[in-house]
Amino acid sequence: MHDTFAMIERLHDDVLLPSRATAGSAGYDVRAYLRARRVRCSDGMAQVERDADERDGAWGIDLAPREMALVPLGFRTRLPQDVEAQVRPRSGQAFKNALTIPNAPGTVDSDYAEEWMVIVRNDAPTTRRVIHGERIAQVVFARYVALELRETPVERTTERVGGFGSTGRH
Secondary structure (H helix, E strand, O other), X not given: OOOOOOEEEEOOOOOOOOEOOOOOOOOEEEEOOOOOOEEEEEOOOOEEEEXXXXXXXXXXXXXXXXXXXXXXXXXXXXXXXXXXXXXXXXXXXHHHHOEEOOOOOEEEOOXXXXXXXXXXXXXXXXXXXXXXXXXXXXXXXXXXXXXXOOOOOOXXXXXXXXXXXXXXXX
């Protein structure tokens, strides 16, 4: 019998835990936890750390066009041994706000027990502010099989040759 629960720990009293918007939602929304936090940012060439700041009563961090941030979520988990968490973009964030996840789907392994973070990138042509509590990604849990890989010659067993797109030939 497989476990159907994951252990989760709030790292701050006010953290909003991942949640599904509807009973039919596959993904659990996760939120930025930026209150008084230091955030690692990158332009793809250099990395810097910046403090989130408070403006108009809301904590957040500004991202320049194409800049990325490793946004903390304020919790950690212990997943069942054969379950991974796939971190994916929220379609509304990507379409309406140009906030993307460049390594989507990102994977959180079952034995990772540190604070969860999400890499987000501002794909807008202007600076974009990520706000504390904002839903920045979704997580879908999936079972996986850990295979033993054995080195051996691999023989062709089908007529599929020719590389990517090889089944589209007529």
